[in-house]
Amino acid sequence: MTLPGPLNPPSRLLMGPGPINADPRVLRAMSTPLVGQYDPFMTRSMNEVMELYRRVFVTGNRQTLLIDSTARGGIEAALVSVLEPGDKVLVPVMGRFGHLLVEIAQRCGAEVHTVEAPWGQVAPYELIADAMAKVQPKVLAVVHGDTSTTVVQPFDGLGELCDRYGTLLYADVTASIGGNEFLTDAWGVDIATGGLQKCLGGPSGSAPATFSARAEGIINARKSIEAGIRDEGDAVAAHPIRSNYFDMSMVFDYWSERRLNHHTEATTMLYAARESARIVLEEGLGAFQARHALHGRAMMEGVRGLGLEVFGDVEHKMTNVVGVVIPEGVHGEAVRTRMLEDFGIEIGTSFGPLAGKVWRIGTMGYNARQDAVLTTLAALEAVLRREGFGLPAGGGVDEAYRVYAEAA
Amino acid sequence: MTLPGPLNPPSRLLMGPGPINADPRVLRAMSTPLVGQYDPFMTRSMNEVMELYRRVFVTGNRQTLLIDSTARGGIEAALVSVLEPGDKVLVPVMGRFGHLLVEIAQRCGAEVHTVEAPWGQVAPYELIADAMAKVQPKVLAVVHGDTSTTVVQPFDGLGELCDRYGTLLYADVTASIGGNEFLTDAWGVDIATGGLQKCLGGPSGSAPATFSARAEGIINARKSIEAGIRDEGDAVAAHPIRSNYFDMSMVFDYWSERRLNHHTEATTMLYAARESARIVLEEGLGAFQARHALHGRAMMEGVRGLGLEVFGDVEHKMTNVVGVVIPEGVHGEAVRTRMLEDFGIEIGTSFGPLAGKVWRIGTMGYNARQDAVLTTLAALEAVLRREGFGLPAGGGVDEAYRVYAEAA
Numbered sequence: 001m002t003l004p005g006p007l008n009p010p011s012r013l014l015m016g017p018g019p020i021n022a023d024p025r026v027l028r029a030m031s032t033p034l035v036g037q038y039d040p041f042m043t044r045s046m047n048e049v050m051e052l053y054r055r056v057f058v059t060g061n062r063q064t065l066l067i068d069s070t071a072r073g074g075i076e077a078a079l080v081s082v083l084e085p086g087d088k089v090l091v092p093v094m095g096r097f098g099h100l101l102v103e104i105a106q107r108c109g110a111e112v113h114t115v116e117a118p119w120g121q122v123a124p125y126e127l128i129a130d131a132m133a134k135v136q137p138k139v140l141a142v143v144h145g146d147t148s149t150t151v152v153q154p155f156d157g158l159g160e161l162c163d164r165y166g167t168l169l170y171a172d173v174t175a176s177i178g179g180n181e182f183l184t185d186a187w188g189v190d191i192a193t194g195g196l197q198k199c200l201g202g203p204s205g206s207a208p209a210t211f212s213a214r215a216e217g218i219i220n221a222r223k224s225i226e227a228g229i230r231d232e233g234d235a236v237a238a239h240p241i242r243s244n245y246f247d248m249s250m251v252f253d254y255w256s257e258r259r260l261n262h263h264t265e266a267t268t269m270l271y272a273a274r275e276s277a278r279i280v281l282e283e284g285l286g287a288f289q290a291r292h293a294l295h296g297r298a299m300m301e302g303v304r305g306l307g308l309e310v311f312g313d314v315e316h317k318m319t320n321v322v323g324v325v326i327p328e329g330v331h332g333e334a335v336r337t338r339m340l341e342d343f344g345i346e347i348g349t350s351f352g353p354l355a356g357k358v359w360r361i362g363t364m365g366y367n368a369r370q371d372a373v374l375t376t377l378a379a380l381e382a383v384l385r386r387e388g389f390g391l392p393a394g395g396g397v398d399e400a401y402r403v404y405a406e407a408a
Numbered sequence: 409m410t411l412p413g414p415l416n417p418p419s420r421l422l423m424g425p426g427p428i429n430a431d432p433r434v435l436r437a438m439s440t441p442l443v444g445q446y447d448p449f450m451t452r453s454m455n456e457v458m459e460l461y462r463r464v465f466v467t468g469n470r471q472t473l474l475i476d477s478t479a480r481g482g483i484e485a486a487l488v489s490v491l492e493p494g495d496k497v498l499v500p501v502m503g504r505f506g507h508l509l510v511e512i513a514q515r516c517g518a519e520v521h522t523v524e525a526p527w528g529q530v531a532p533y534e535l536i537a538d539a540m541a542k543v544q545p546k547v548l549a550v551v552h553g554d555t556s557t558t559v560v561q562p563f564d565g566l567g568e569l570c571d572r573y574g575t576l577l578y579a580d581v582t583a584s585i586g587g588n589e590f591l592t593d594a595w596g597v598d599i600a601t602g603g604l605q606k607c608l609g610g611p612s613g614s615a616p617a618t619f620s621a622r623a624e625g626i627i628n629a630r631k632s633i634e635a636g637i638r639d640e641g642d643a644v645a646a647h648p649i650r651s652n653y654f655d656m657s658m659v660f661d662y663w664s665e666r667r668l669n670h671h672t673e674a675t676t677m678l679y680a681a682r683e684s685a686r687i688v689l690e691e692g693l694g695a696f697q698a699r700h701a702l703h704g705r706a707m708m709e710g711v712r713g714l715g716l717e718v719f720g721d722v723e724h725k726m727t728n729v730v731g732v733v734i735p736e737g738v739h740g741e742a743v744r745t746r747m748l749e750d751f752g753i754e755i756g757t758s759f760g761p762l763a764g765k766v767w768r769i770g771t772m773g774y775n776a777r778q779d780a781v782l783t784t785l786a787a788l789e790a791v792l793r794r795e796g797f798g799l800p801a802g803g804g805v806d807e808a809y810r811v812y813a814e815a816a
Contacts, residue, residue, distance in 0.1 A: 003460075003686055003689055003690060004456040004459075004460070004682075004686070006437075006683075006686075007437055007440045007453075007679055007682065007683070009440060009441055009442075009443050009447075009449050010443070010447075010449055011441075012441070012442075012443050012444065012447065014442065014443070014444055016444060018672075019442055019444070019445060019672060019675065020442075021441065021442060022441070022442050022676075027438075027439040027440070027441065027676075028439055029414075029415055030435075030438040030439055030676055031435040031436055031438055031439040032415045032417060032435070033417055033419075033420070033429065033430070033435065034417075034420075034422065034427055034428075034429060034430050034611055035417050035418070035420050035422070035754075036420065036422055036424060036427070036748075036754040037427060039417075039418075039420065039748070039754065041417050041418055045415075048412040051412075052411075052412070068477060068478050068481070068612075068613060069476060069477045069481065069653060069671075070476050070653075070671040070672055070673075070674055071671075071672070072652070072653050072670070072671040072672075073476070073477065073481075073653040073671070076651065076652055076653045080651075100652075103652055104652045104653075106648075107648060107649070107650055107651060107652050107655075108650075109650075195672075197672060203442055203674065203675050203676040203677075204476075204671075204672040204673065204674045204675060205476060205613060205674025205675075205676060205677050240515060241515070242515055242516075242517075242650060243484065243488075243515060243651065244480070244484055244508075244511055244512045244515050245477060245478075245480050245481040245484045245512075245654075246653075261759070262480070263477075263478040263479075263480040263481070263612075264426075264427060264478055264479070264480075264603075264605060264612040265478075265612065266478055266611060266612045266613030266677075267427065267611050267612060267613075268430075268435075268438055268611040268613060268676070268677075268680070269611075269613050269674075269676075269677070271415055272676070274412075274415065275414075275415070278411055278412070278414075281411055282411060340444075340447070346443075346444040346447065351669070
């Protein structure tokens with residue numbers, strides 16, 4: 001076998017629900033030379049990352065750090081570190097990632113209760129409140145922004161509910177963090193985990209996360225330092241966390257001044273996470289979110305300008321993704337293929353009940369830009385016309401321009 | 409708070425037990441633009457990675473792929489995917505990473521049996537064979553090369569032993585793969601997991617792994633596709649794997665032609681893993697290992713030329729790391745600090761029973777080079793002399809030169 005050649009990817013504008021084009025600054029940061037695991041530069045960089053993500057998560061939580069996995073692993077790290085077999089969890093399910101929280105919690109051995117809302121809608125507060133009263137779970141686990149449905153779940157009142165029942169509030173902010181308002185401390189969120197590959201404009205492979213002092217206490221009470229590096233006097237838990245890799249009590253120690261060895265930090269992913277946060281915070285978190293709101297609105301109105309229907313509860317739409325109902329008689333995958341192959345633009349398909357019915361178009365991170373929005377709308381118009389779908393000439397681009405003009 | 413500035417690490421020559429300086433080609437590969445998760449370029453790249461790592465692992469195993477975590481997560485993925493609570497595991501413990509296998513297997517709920525050898529020695533075959541006969545475990549889990557002790561465990565006869573008892577043979581090759589001979593199929597190894605940050609010359613954060621058809625069968629029998637993407641007729645296991653993220657049956661599906669969505673592949677880490685393997689295979693696996701053997705021998709003889717004692721069973725020494733007994737009266741950490749701060753060279757400390765007693769010096773991946781070896785020896789001599797340790801002038805460099813001359 002001859003060897004495959006150097007990497008030579010085609011030019012792509014990634015306007016799906018993520019991953020999207022990483023910011024070129026993040027890509028450059030990833031070619032930065034490595035240092036040793038305990039080099040003063042490394043430990044200082046880890047501390048900087050903690051402080052940067054405190055600002056991204058709007059929190060004072062000491063335990064704000066990176067989990068060395070994709071966003072999905074971050075969810076599992078949070079849940080497996082707090083949940084013991086038999087613990088009760090309540091999950092509102094309004095899309096694919098609610099199902100994922102259920103699935104992960106079940107694998108932790110938890111007793112999982114759900115409330116359900118239709119895909120594309122939010123879960124009403126009353127529904128959650130009633131279930132909380134009945135179940136009184138150890139953890140309320142909520143997807144904040146679910147790209148599978150494009151909807152953002154309001155957190156109003158959830159913190160108070162959790163206080164009432166002594167429940168930990170967990171939020172999956174993978175798809176929302178950075179581009180949608182999320183106030184960890186003000187909303188009483190105990191644990192939030194995210195990912196780089198959506199609004200933060202980095203590659204998949206690192207999960208920024210934050211843990212309140214209460215969550216930290218619950219997790220540290222389960223601490224069990226592994227043989228081989230255990231000192232006398234170190235704790236050995238009766239019911240240790242069922243994962244070593246995702247045992248946050250050990251990850252906390254690794255990120256603490258004690259620097260107790262756990263995994264070997266994925267240095268390049270840390271470099272990426274650091275640069276992603278710097279980009280957000282240089283612009284300012286408020287301005288960054290406003291930019292997502294603007295380009296998300298331009299895309300949504302552009303879609304409507306093409307005569308297409310927007311999917312879901314637009315009052316609660318995430319800033320960074322819009323669902324587009326695939327019109328009658330149009331073959332959704334044929335359109336996506338032509339967009340990709342002929343225009344180099346990726347838009348997203350959907351899962352589960354929305355498969356084949358909805359495209360998802362993202363405007364996030366580096367791609368929350370006017371040129372990306374207008375180019376995508378122009379290409380979509382061209383492709384739909386060639387697929388035989390009649391639509392107003394220039395209607396998408398015109399509507400997007402109108403949004404930009406009004407905002408100027 | 410002002411923001412931290414752009415990444416600006418100090419110049420470092422990383423001659424510890426890993427991570428080491430990533431190959432500049434790997435670093436450059438990591439700034440390659442992203443593509444979508446199911447882009448034809450992405451799926452082709454995944455297939456290329458599978459084929460490249462089949463050659464690195466010297467295997468025909470279909471299931472040869474990347475686990476999106478550091479090497480430690482790769483170990484956990486392997487063990488949690490095969491082990492059900494109560495299953496028996498046998499682990500030879502001769503260093504820190506044997507303890508880690510024990511710890512991870514215990515967290516999987518397994519009944520763990522061990523045989524022990526002193527740190528720095530290999531576990532004798534008879535010891536393992538006797539325990540195998542007694543325990544008849546589901547899994548024999550063995551660290552191939554343990555950087556904590558610098559020793560490589562012989563696998564002769566282990567495959568046959570496992571055949572006899574219907575046992576799966578698992579190997580942790582994190583520290584050895586690429587730079588030390590490892591023959592997955594010829595040795596009857598069912599599962600091996602590695603990491604990029606040692607001989608493969610990449611950053612931590614991706615775990616190349618391979619699974620035999622037998623291991624695949626055992627894992628797939630436990631398959632449980634998650635709600636939200638489950639089709640009618642898809643399996644729901646009675647005793648599902650206790651992790652979602654590390655459920656290899658789902659990871660196999662993701663890497664199969666079915667491309668069933670699981671996590672979002674860490675594209676940049678995949679780019680790194682692909683380039684790492686290309687570098688190994690361009691040189692040729694045999695030549696790559698011979699290079700590690702040469703520079704490892706030069707470093708070892710250089711250390712001896714400085715009048716220092718080499719730690720452990722040198723007959724079974726890994727090619728890529730040497731243990732150096734810290735001489736009486738020398739403060740090990742003071743030497744390491746001076747090496748790092750004054751010369752920009754990192755050498756390693758040790759864990760557990762070897763802490764404070766042994767330095768570990770690596771020669772691996774991009775750093776398995778003559779200039780790296782000679783520079784490190786010259787610096788170590790200078791530092792030791794300033795620390796008041798009398799030693800032969802130029803003795804380290806001379807001995808290394810002698811090794812190179814004999815090999816020329």
